[in-house]
Amino acid sequence: MMSDQVMSEQKSSRPPFIGFGLGLRSEHYTDILEGNPPIDWFEVVSENFMVPGGRPMQILDQIKEKYPVVMHGVSMSIASTQPLDMDYLTELKKLAKHVQPKWISDHLCWTGVHGVNLHDLLPFPYTAEALDHIVERVNTVQDFLDHPLALENVSSYVSFKQSELSEWEFISELTKRTGCWLLLDVNNVFVSSYNHEFDAMEFINGIPEDRVVQFHMAGHSDYETYIVDTHDAPVRDEVWDLYRACQKRFGPVSTIIERDDNIPPLAELMPELEKIRNIGYEIHPQLKPQAA
Amino acid sequence: MSTLKEIQDKFQKSILQQDATVMDDIVDTSKEERAVLLNVYQHAYGARLIEFLENDFPKTLSYMGDENFENIAKDYYEVHPSDNPNARWFGRHFPQFLAKHPELINNPECGELAHLEYALGTAFDASNNKPLTREDFAQLSPEDWSTLSFKAHPSTTRLSLKTNASEIWSSLHKEEELVESKSKALIIEIISWRGDNMARFRTMSYDEAMIWDEANKGANFGQICEMLGTYWPSEEAPLKAAGYLQAWIASEFLISPV
Numbered sequence: 001m002m003s004d005q006v007m008s009e010q011k012s013s014r015p016p017f018i019g020f021g022l023g024l025r026s027e028h029y030t031d032i033l034e035g036n037p038p039i040d041w042f043e044v045v046s047e048n049f050m051v052p053g054g055r056p057m058q059i060l061d062q063i064k065e066k067y068p069v070v071m072h073g074v075s076m077s078i079a080s081t082q083p084l085d086m087d088y089l090t091e092l093k094k095l096a097k098h099v100q101p102k103w104i105s106d107h108l109c110w111t112g113v114h115g116v117n118l119h120d121l122l123p124f125p126y127t128a129e130a131l132d133h134i135v136e137r138v139n140t141v142q143d144f145l146d147h148p149l150a151l152e153n154v155s156s157y158v159s160f161k162q163s164e165l166s167e168w169e170f171i172s173e174l175t176k177r178t179g180c181w182l183l184l185d186v187n188n189v190f191v192s193s194y195n196h197e198f199d200a201m202e203f204i205n206g207i208p209e210d211r212v213v214q215f216h217m218a219g220h221s222d223y224e225t226y227i228v229d230t231h232d233a234p235v236r237d238e239v240w241d242l243y244r245a246c247q248k249r250f251g252p253v254s255t256i257i258e259r260d261d262n263i264p265p266l267a268e269l270m271p272e273l274e275k276i277r278n279i280g281y282e283i284h285p286q287l288k289p290q291a292a
Numbered sequence: 293m294s295t296l297k298e299i300q301d302k303f304q305k306s307i308l309q310q311d312a313t314v315m316d317d318i319v320d321t322s323k324e325e326r327a328v329l330l331n332v333y334q335h336a337y338g339a340r341l342i343e344f345l346e347n348d349f350p351k352t353l354s355y356m357g358d359e360n361f362e363n364i365a366k367d368y369y370e371v372h373p374s375d376n377p378n379a380r381w382f383g384r385h386f387p388q389f390l391a392k393h394p395e396l397i398n399n400p401e402c403g404e405l406a407h408l409e410y411a412l413g414t415a416f417d418a419s420n421n422k423p424l425t426r427e428d429f430a431q432l433s434p435e436d437w438s439t440l441s442f443k444a445h446p447s448t449t450r451l452s453l454k455t456n457a458s459e460i461w462s463s464l465h466k467e468e469e470l471v472e473s474k475s476k477a478l479i480i481e482i483i484s485w486r487g488d489n490m491a492r493f494r495t496m497s498y499d500e501a502m503i504w505d506e507a508n509k510g511a512n513f514g515q516i517c518e519m520l521g522t523y524w525p526s527e528e529a530p531l532k533a534a535g536y537l538q539a540w541i542a543s544e545f546l547i548s549p550v
Binding site for chain 2: 047050051052053054055056057058075077079080081085088110111112113114115116117118119120122124125127129130133157158159160161162195196197224225226228
């Protein structure tokens with residue numbers, strides 16, 4: 001009998017490295033489509049385009065003609081004990097067929113039970129029971145979607161007495177048993193390490209080197225006794241340090257700035273993107289374009 | 293030990309009903325008590341849902357004011373928690389909720405303003421069905437006309453407003469001095485749609501609104517000509533009907549009924 005890992009590796013080949021990009025936000029549509037800014041790729045929020053038609057799809061069609069696109073969802077609710085929402089997955093698959101993303105991602109979390117959606121990325125205990133449950137659901141989703149699936153570590157504010165594994169042990173087991181890819185949100189590692197008082201480098205060094213296909217970089221809000229993942233500010237110094245460590249351990253890995261609130265003009269985000277790119281080039285000089 | 297399902301049930305109750313049972317399952321940190329940490333989720337829940345409504349009903353928010361809007365938004369999500377993975381549809385009951393809210397009994401324009409905003413949102417991202425064109429109609433033989441039936445483009449919504457909500461919308465849109473709300477002695481008939489990629493609305497005359505509504509219930513061209521005979525001399529009715537039809541085609545209101 002084949003092991004889980006061998007079986008899972010057949011589900012999707014490793015997505016390619018596609019460079020340094022941004023989360024696509026409506027505030028930047030005009031600048032992107034009229035200005036050709038030096039952005040390698042865009043991550044789009046899947047649900048924003050899971051609408052019948054109109055302008056959102058037209059914009060997305062124009063973006064995908066010019067740039068590689070990755071679809072990033074917030075509602076798969078992969079850790080929920082409610083049955084998988086096959087209507088949602090069918091819509092997601094339909095969108096993916098149209099967009100042809102390099103991969104599809106969502107979060108390692110749950111968003112609600114009993115038919116309610118709390119529209120949040122909710123935590124759960126890292127137990128063997130939860131692992132078995134989520135492995136089964138990830139396998140179902142991977143079999144259903146025609147694209148590679150990457151799951152993202154979320155920021156969390158509470159932890160559970162029931163947890164038997166660390167977050168990184170849980171994620172490592174999940175990727176080993178399902179072959180799913182990982183989207184490592186570097187800011188979320190920092191936020192959770194602060195909130196749950198663990199060493200962020202222990203997390204990073206505990207994740208398999210060969211499963212991470214994307215990094216998120218973002219800012220957060222510090223409330224002294226805890227940090228909230230607000231994604232509304234520039235990347236903090238501590239997170240830059242972790243990004244360097246991540247590019248060294250997992251890289252080269254495609255990276256975006258994920259700004260969700262307090263969104264500045266595109267021109268203000270470009271220096272931050274350049275910093276992300278330059279650190280990537282510094283650690284992986286082979287990526288740097290050669291002068292003509 | 294609680295199972296995953298039990299923990300999720302309790303966690304959700306702590307957010308929706310401020311039930312404290314899940315506190316037994318979570319831990320303090322050396323820096324903070326668990327109740328404060330759990331409150332991050334409890335607070336974020338309401339704030340996020342209110343933000344969804346603010347984004348979908350910006351003019352209703354502007355008209356009602358932040359505090360009034362927020363208070364009624366809180367009532368709304370208690371009665372209508374989100375049941376869809378896509379936040380786009382969270383506000384679909386909001387206009388009707390405002391229309392029936394006891395605190396707005398003397399402000400029916402609030403619900404109607406929200407109805408208009410929701411209709412414009414529908415126009416914005418409705419499906420891209422191919423609209424009928426003049427060329428489609430040019431191919432019809434004279435005998436086809438009397439039995440010709442119609443189907444509205446999914447971007448269209450018809451509203452019959454009993455207040456001047458559409459004027460309030462316009463004054464907010466143009467950032468002009470806000471017009472005073474008033475109930476209208478006569479209903480204002482409105483249609484909203486997507487034209488040139490923009491969500492739009494315009495008023496309809498009573499006869500146009502009547503035949504539009506009847507056409508979308510299945511009345512054919514011959515029948516709507518007869519109906520217009522109640523407004524116009526019978527010899528003018530077909531010309532009136534053709535004029536309205538021409539305007540609907542030009543505005544891309546119609547799709548193929550089959």
